[in-house]
Each structure stands twice: as C-alpha cells, then as structure tokens.
Amino acid sequence: MNFDYMQAIRDRHSVRKYLPDPIPEAMAAALNEEIARCNAVSGLSMQLITEEEDAFKGFLANYGLLSGVKNYIALVGPKGPKVDELCGYYGERIVLLAQSLGLNTCWVAGTFSRRKCGAVVENGQKLVCVIAIGRGKTNGVQSRSKPFSAVCKAEGEMPEWFRAGVECALLAPTAINQQAFKFELIGSRAVLAKAGVGPCANIDLGIVKLHFELGAGKENFAWA
Ligand SMILES: Cc1cc2nc3c(=O)[nH]c(=O)nc-3n(C[C@H](O)[C@H](O)[C@H](O)COP(=O)(O)O)c2cc1C
Numbered sequence: 106m107n108f109d110y111m112q113a114i115r116d117r118h119s120v121r122k123y124l125p126d127p128i129p130e131a132m133a134a135a136l137n138e139e140i141a142r143c144n145a146v147s148g149l150s151m152q153l154i155t156e157e158e159d160a161f162k163g164f165l166a167n168y169g170l171l172s173g174v175k176n177y178i179a180l181v182g183p184k185g186p187k188v189d190e191l192c193g194y195y196g197e198r199i200v201l202l203a204q205s206l207g208l209n210t211c212w213v214a215g216t217f218s219r220r221k222c223g224a225v226v227e228n229g230q231k232l233v234c235v236i237a238i239g240r241g242k243t244n245g246v247q248s249r250s251k252p253f254s255a256v257c258k259a260e261g262e263m264p265e266w267f268r269a270g271v272e273c274a275l276l277a278p279t280a281i282n283q284q285a286f287k288f289e290l291i292g293s294r295a296v297l298a299k300a301g302v303g304p305c306a307n308i309d310l311g312i313v314k315l316h317f318e319l320g321a322g323k324e325n326f327a328w329a
C-alpha cells in the first residue's frame with residue numbers, strides 16, 4: 106500500500122449522503138487496479154459497480170439513511186468459513202485507498218437490496234456486503250470509541266507496536282459501531298485476534314486485523 110495509510114485511517118468516517126458526481130476515470134482506474142491485485146492474492150471477486158442506483162433505492166436504503174449512492178464495491182467471494190473475514194480485510198484496503206484519493210465510503214451489510222445489486226455472483230459464491238463509495242456531501246464525523254483497555258490485554262508489559270496496532274483498530278469501521286473485537290498479546294510476539302458475536306462479526310474481524318497490521322507493523326508480530 107504505497108500511500109499514507111495512517112492519514113487515511115485518521116481521516117476516514119462513514120459517509121451516508123453522496124453528491125451526484127461520477128467517480129473520475131483516473132480514480133476508478135486506481136480502484137480497479139487495487140481491486141484486481143487484492144482479488145488475485147485472496148481469491149475474492151470484489152467488483153466496483155458505477156452509476157447503478159437500484160441497489161440503494163426503496164425502503165431498506167431509506168431506513169439506513171443512505172442517499173445519493175450510485176457507486177459501490179460489491180464484496181463477493183467463494184462460500185466458506187473464511188469469506189467474511191477476507192472481505193473485511195481486503196475491502197478495507199480499498200476503503201483506505203479510496204480515502205487517500207479523496208473519496209468517501211460506508212460499509213453496508215443491511216440497508217441495500219441484494220436482489221438489485223449489480224454484481225456478478227457465480228454459483229458457489231456469496232455476496233457478503235457492499236461498500237458505498239463516492240464524493241460525500243460531508244467527510245463524516247468521528248464516532249464514539251470504546252476505551253483502549255476494553256479491547257485488548259497483554260501478558261506483562263505492553264510493547265509500543267501492540268499499543269499502536271490496537272489504536273488503529275479502534276479507528277476502524279465496525280457494524281453498528283460495536284467494536285466487539287479483542288486483541289491479546291501472547292508472549293512477546295504472538296497476537297490473538299478474537300471476533301465478537303453477530304452476523305457481521307467476521308467482516309469486522311478482517312477490517313480490524315488490517316488496521317492492527319498497519320499500526321503495529323507486520324514485521325513485529327505473528328497472528329496466533
Ligand atoms: C460490516 C459493516 C456493516 C455495516 N453496515 C451498515 C449498514 O447496513 N448501514 C449503515 O448505515 N452503516 C453500516 N455500517 C457502518 C457503521 O455503522 C460504522 O462503520 C460505525 O458506526 C462506525 O462509524 P465510522 O465508520 O464513521 O467510524 C457498517 C459497517 C461495517 C463495518
């Protein structure tokens with residue numbers, strides 16, 4: 106990820122109201138390149154869908170307070186126990202790239218129409234959720250966060266890299282801002298990441314694991 110992802114992590118907030126401007130071609134190309142790279146390493150089939158309004162029309166979308174959405178990333182992958190976490194991890198990479206390009210985003214698992222979604226979902230694949238993307242009417246606001254001590258624990262002294270990883274995870278989006286994840290330091294270099302409960306728990310887990318890696322530095326630890 107060759108952009109200032111720490112800045113993107115700090116700047117990102119969910120944005121639910123979008124301007125009608127299309128995504129500029131150069132930005133769409135940068136997003137599609139990163140999506141192709143992530144799909145190649147993960148086996149996912151993430152897709153950028155542009156100028157398509159139907160998935161965000163009607164009751165469900167209004168209920169979720171989203172408006173003006175006509176671009177979104179569909180997170181699609183092979184059915185199986187790992188697909189939600191993978192979509193969380195790689196979807197958030199696209200979110201941070203989008204933020205660095207000056208676009209806004211909102212993860213959406215509930216308040217859109219799966220039937221009207223423009224994604225190609227092959228037999229054996231699952232549409233996990235989507236990410237609304239575009240120029241927002243605002244840049245959103247900082248959400249309330251759980252205290253640091255509520256989401257982690259360490260045997261003995263806490264290294265600086267662990268602290269930095271948890272702080273980045275606390276800035277990550279999670280479904281209904283639950284922040285139900287936990288990070289545990291085992292020994293001096295192993296980190297156990299635990300999901301909370303609920304239908305989006307493993308998507309959230311993938312998202313916060315990416316944030317933790319970016320904050321902590323992958324060279325400092327291994328996932329337990
Ligand atoms: C997996 C997932 C699913 C979400 N689904 C929805 C949704 O259906 N509708 C919505 O308005 N926001 C949705 N959100 C956005 C969260 O409400 C938001 O990330 C959270 O409140 C924290 O705010 P922030 O993203 O501004 O930090 C979802 C977030 C995640 C990570």
